[in-house]
Amino acid sequence: xxxxxxKAQFTELMEAYAGPIRRLCAVYADSRADREDLFQDIFLAVxxxxxxxxxxxxxxxxxxxxAHNVALTWRVRHRRRQxxxxxxxxxxxxxxxxxxxxLALTRAIAAMSPGDRALTLLWLEGLSAVEIEDVxxxxxxxxxxxxxxxxxxxxxxxxxx
Amino acid sequence: xxxxxxxxxxxxxxxxxxSESSQASAIAGVxxxxxxxxxxxxxxxxxSLFALVCLLPLLLWAAAHGVTPLVRxxxxxxxxxxxxxxxxxxxxxxxxxxxxxxPVDARSQLQTTAFMLTRQIRLLQTAPFWTSPLxxxxxxxxxxxxxxxxxxxxxxxxxxxxxxxxxxxxRTTRTRSRLSETKLEMERLLRDLS
Numbered sequence: 001x002x003x004x005x006x007k008a009q010f011t012e013l014m015e016a017y018a019g020p021i022r023r024l025c026a027v028y029a030d031s032r033a034d035r036e037d038l039f040q041d042i043f044l045a046v047x048x049x050x051x052x053x054x055x056x057x058x059x060x061x062x063x064x065x066x067a068h069n070v071a072l073t074w075r076v077r078h079r080r081r082q083x084x085x086x087x088x089x090x091x092x093x094x095x096x097x098x099x100x101x102x103l104a105l106t107r108a109i110a111a112m113s114p115g116d117r118a119l120t121l122l123w124l125e126g127l128s129a130v131e132i133e134d135v136x137x138x139x140x141x142x143x144x145x146x147x148x149x150x151x152x153x154x155x156x157x158x159x160x161x
Numbered sequence: 162x163x164x165x166x167x168x169x170x171x172x173x174x175x176x177x178x179x180s181e182s183s184q185a186s187a188i189a190g191v192x193x194x195x196x197x198x199x200x201x202x203x204x205x206x207x208x209s210l211f212a213l214v215c216l217l218p219l220l221l222w223a224a225a226h227g228v229t230p231l232v233r234x235x236x237x238x239x240x241x242x243x244x245x246x247x248x249x250x251x252x253x254x255x256x257x258x259x260x261x262x263x264p265v266d267a268r269s270q271l272q273t274t275a276f277m278l279t280r281q282i283r284l285l286q287t288a289p290f291w292t293s294p295l296x297x298x299x300x301x302x303x304x305x306x307x308x309x310x311x312x313x314x315x316x317x318x319x320x321x322x323x324x325x326x327x328x329x330x331x332r333t334t335r336t337r338s339r340l341s342e343t344k345l346e347m348e349r350l351l352r353d354l355s
Contacts, residue, residue, distance in 0.1 A: 010188070011188060014184065014187065014188055014191075015184060018184065018187070019174075020174075023173065023174070039187070040187070040190050040191050040194055041194075043187070043188075043191045044191050044194050044195055044198070045261070045262055045263065047191055047192070047195055048195065049263055049264045052264070053264065057264075062264050065264050065265060065266060065267070065270075066262065066263065066264050068267050069262035069263065069264075069265070069267055069270040070262040072262075072267060072270075072271065072350060073262045073270075073274065076343055076346040076347060076350065077343060079346065098172065098175045101172045102172055102173060102175060105169065105172055105173055113353050114350050114353050114354070115350070115353035115354040115355075116353075118267060118354065123170070124169060124170050124173040124174070125170075125173075125174070126170060126174075133266075134266065135266060135267065136266055136267045136268065136354060137266035137267055137268030137269055137354070138268065138354060138355070151169075154169060
């Protein structure tokens with residue numbers, strides 16, 4: 001892949017997926033500095049993997065695979081430096097009702113086990129059970145069962161507190 | 162009010178407060194990080210290659226032209242130890258690179274990373290074995306000095322060798338325990354995901 005094509009494709013991907021990846025970072029990292037660190041780590045892995053992308057998966061599932069792998073590894077390697085800072089509260093000057101709902105949801109997801117967290121994030125981003133299997137390696141039937149249990153647990157989480 | 166969970170994806174993907182850095186600076190940050198990481202890796206590789214290229218011929222020459230069989234044997238051991246250390250460092254770096262997160266599914270990724278960590282831990286566990294020729298060679302040089310030169314010189318060589326050996330052992334033990342913890346956590350994650 002030529003260097004210009006590589007950079008153009010990367011810029012396109014970053015523009016399209018910066019939002020979902022920032023949401024993912026908000027769940028995995030507490031402080032703003034850590035979120036930014038994780039965000040850059042994810043896109044660094046995307047940048048390095050992009051020349052080897054063979055289109056055997058959709059761009060979306062390919063990118064989510066990279067992102068979740070980096071986030072899971074990042075969380076393990078930085079587990080000792082997890083801060084007590086409230087996730088995202090430092091970024092909200094005058095939070096709307098929707099902001100508060102999202103914050104409650106973020107906290108509920110952050111409190112889940114790593115496996116449930118990954119499945120929930122992918123479901124919230126609109127991936128089907130088959131796509132989630134493609135990203136996580138967990139069988140689609142298992143994904144469906146676990147998501148059904150998670151949804152029951154999450155129902156009150158989207159409510160503003 | 163949210164009556165059912167089908168509304169949660171909409172809540173989740175609603176606009177975030179715009180306080181993050183701009184796209185352009187984020188891209189520049191990623192490219193800068195990539196450059197820094199590649200530079201660091203290159204420095205380590207070239208550094209060890211340079212050490213090998215400079216040190217090994219010197220040790221081999223000393224092994225061939227040493228004043229006594231004891232000195233020649235000592236330098237030969239040190240040459241073997243230095244070569245083993247550089248080879249081990251390169252393997253360690255390679256396994257670190259192979260364990261980096263990539264575009265495979267999360268379970269396969271965790272298995273690969275845990276596997277690479279196991280290899281790295283084993284390499285560190287066997288460090289006393291593959292570094293021993295280097296230190297044994299240095300001790301033999303001290304033995305020769307004790308008999309043929311000064312006692313003080315020999316004691317200095319032995320002290321430096323012991324300090325290097327103990328320091329290296331402490332460093333590898335610390336790294337090994339950190340890697341073992343990471344590996345355990347990876348395995349826990351894998352179980353949780355299954």
